Amino acid sequence: xxxxxxxxxxxxxxxxxxxxxxxxxxxxxxxxxxxxxxxxxxxxxxxxxxxxxxxxxxxxxxxxxxxxxxxxxxxxxxxxxxxxxxxxxxxxxxxxxxxxxxxxxxxxxxxxxxxxxxxxxxxxxxxxxxxxxxxxxxxxxxxxxxxxxxxxxxxxxxxxxxxxxxxxxxxxxxxxxxxxxxxxxxxxxxxxxxxxxxxxxxxxxxxxxxxxxxxxxxxxxxxxxxxxxxxxxxxxxxxxxxxxxxxxxxxxxxxxxxxxxxxxxxxxxxxxxxxxxxxxxxxxxxxxxxxxxxxxxxxxxxxxxxxxxxxxxxxxxxxxxxxxxxxxxxxxxxxxxxxxxxxxxxxxxxxxxxxxxxxxxxxxxxxxxxxxxxxxxxxxxxxxxxxxxxxxxxxxxxxxxxxxxxxxxxxxxxxxxxxxxxxxxxxxxxxxxxxxxxxxxxxxxxxxxxxxxxxxxxxxxxxxxx
Numbered sequence: 001x002x003x004x005x006x007x008x009x010x011x012x013x014x015x016x017x018x019x020x021x022x023x024x025x026x027x028x029x030x031x032x033x034x035x036x037x038x039x040x041x042x043x044x045x046x047x048x049x050x051x052x053x054x055x056x057x058x059x060x061x062x063x064x065x066x067x068x069x070x071x072x073x074x075x076x077x078x079x080x081x082x083x084x085x086x087x088x089x090x091x092x093x094x095x096x097x098x099x100x101x102x103x104x105x106x107x108x109x110x111x112x113x114x115x116x117x118x119x120x121x122x123x124x125x126x127x128x129x130x131x132x133x134x135x136x137x138x139x140x141x142x143x144x145x146x147x148x149x150x151x152x153x154x155x156x157x158x159x160x161x162x163x164x165x166x167x168x169x170x171x172x173x174x175x176x177x178x179x180x181x182x183x184x185x186x187x188x189x190x191x192x193x194x195x196x197x198x199x200x201x202x203x204x205x206x207x208x209x210x211x212x213x214x215x216x217x218x219x220x221x222x223x224x225x226x227x228x229x230x231x232x233x234x235x236x237x238x239x240x241x242x243x244x245x246x247x248x249x250x251x252x253x254x255x256x257x258x259x260x261x262x263x264x265x266x267x268x269x270x271x272x273x274x275x276x277x278x279x280x281x282x283x284x285x286x287x288x289x290x291x292x293x294x295x296x297x298x299x300x301x302x303x304x305x306x307x308x309x310x311x312x313x314x315x316x317x318x319x320x321x322x323x324x325x326x327x328x329x330x331x332x333x334x335x336x337x338x339x340x341x342x343x344x345x346x347x348x349x350x351x352x353x354x355x356x357x358x359x360x361x362x363x364x365x366x367x368x369x370x371x372x373x374x375x376x377x378x379x380x381x382x383x384x385x386x387x388x389x390x391x392x393x394x395x396x397x398x399x400x401x402x403x404x405x406x407x408x409x410x411x412x413x414x415x416x417x418x419x420x421x422x423x424x425x426x427x428x429x430x431x432x433x434x435x436x437x438x439x440x441x442x443x444x445x446x447x448x449x450x451x452x453x454x455x456x457x458x459x460x461x462x463x464x465x466x
Contacts, residue, residue: 007242019051027083034114085137105129162189211422222268300452305360317449388428390451
């Protein structure tokens with residue numbers, strides 16, 4: 001009998017800090033006293049959320065996650081709250097709508113009773129619910145306002161419906177946990193729609209995924225670009241509970257005339273076309289020169305094979321007489337064309353370039369073997385550390401204007417429509433395109449070429465005396 005298909009259990013996009021220990025296992029055990037089973041993806045989130053450092057403090061003082069609707073993300077929060085109450089935490093659960101906080105209260109109360117956790121007090125006034133446990137834990141449920149929570153003190157802050165979380169609400173709530181010895185804020189929601197009023201959630205996501213937010217973690221199930229609504233594979237990739245509590249038939253019934261809304265609500269698409277580029281058009285155009293500068297030394301060549309192996313890009317970089325780095329994009333071709341165009345160009349440059357730096361696991365061996373057969377010097381593959389260094393160095397050269405280029409509209413289009421993406425967990429970054437279907441590999445090739453040019457050593461003329 002064929003095994004029933006299940007949704008992806010690990011995030012499509014995630015950023016977590018390294019940790020050795022977690023209280024996630026205990027949280028799962030407390031939850032499963034209810035006779036309900038914690039799904040693998042929910043368990044993974046709890047382990048990351050409840051990770052602790054050597055001092056027993058939360059590894060992630062801020063943790064955000066986004067999962068398409070009706071998958072059970074609120075159940076994850078209930079699990080986190082059950083653990084917190086068992087440990088005597090003071091918790092504030094906030095949401096955009098009063099009906100949402102009331103539903104969360106009802107869910108948690110039911111689970112606590114099923115798990116036989118002693119409850120001292122439970123107050124069900126609509127919009128002002130609370131639960132106090134015999135272990136000393138307490139949780140308040142509130143609808144968010146610009147003044148809600150002021151004057152109160154908590155250990156854990158839950159931001160439900162985070163896509164609607166606004167700056168004035170954040171100003172009122174973030175100070176409610178600062179006096180806690182071990183504070184944590186958890187954000188959960190779905191990607192904002194064009195009608196969402198919140199700004200905090202998308203900004204937090206961007207900062208964490210760029211590695212710019214300390215002590216923070218993120219997880220999401222999403223598609224990278226607008227996808228056809230009837231793409232069943234995408235359903236399973238972005239809905240971890242599909243095949244468990246969610247069915248294909250239910251999703252099929254959701255498909256209507258609004259493809260974007262389906263992509264946001266069901267496939268977790270983050271609309272990015274209004275985001276600001278990491279490199280502005282003004283910054284890039286300020287580096288433009290009208291004539292080819294005087295070059296010195298040898299050229300460096302950068303080649304980037306994009307992540308899905310569909311294209312390859314090439315660029316060159318070289319030092320100039322005034323100690324700047326000149327870069328130029330050579331081309332971006334589909335891999336259907338093979339690598340012959342790269343070899344033709346390298347043959348023309350033979351003897352005039354110092355190195356070829358190639359990034360892209362799927363294309364490195366292909367090009368390396370082709371260059372060997374053509375009698376060309378073997379290319380270099382950058383380490384992760386070198387790749388991070390290349391991107392950081394490229395950014396600095398833009399800021400201090402030690403990088404120059406001649407006008408190339410296609411390159412400008414990519415460079416001025418990109419955002420940072422995190423690499424590793426130590427603040428390293430690369431770039432990705434903001435616009436859907438845009439190929440950022442040409443920018444990566446330019447970055448690699450500029451990196452090669454900066455590390456090229458000038459040949460010293462040997463002086464002989466006798």
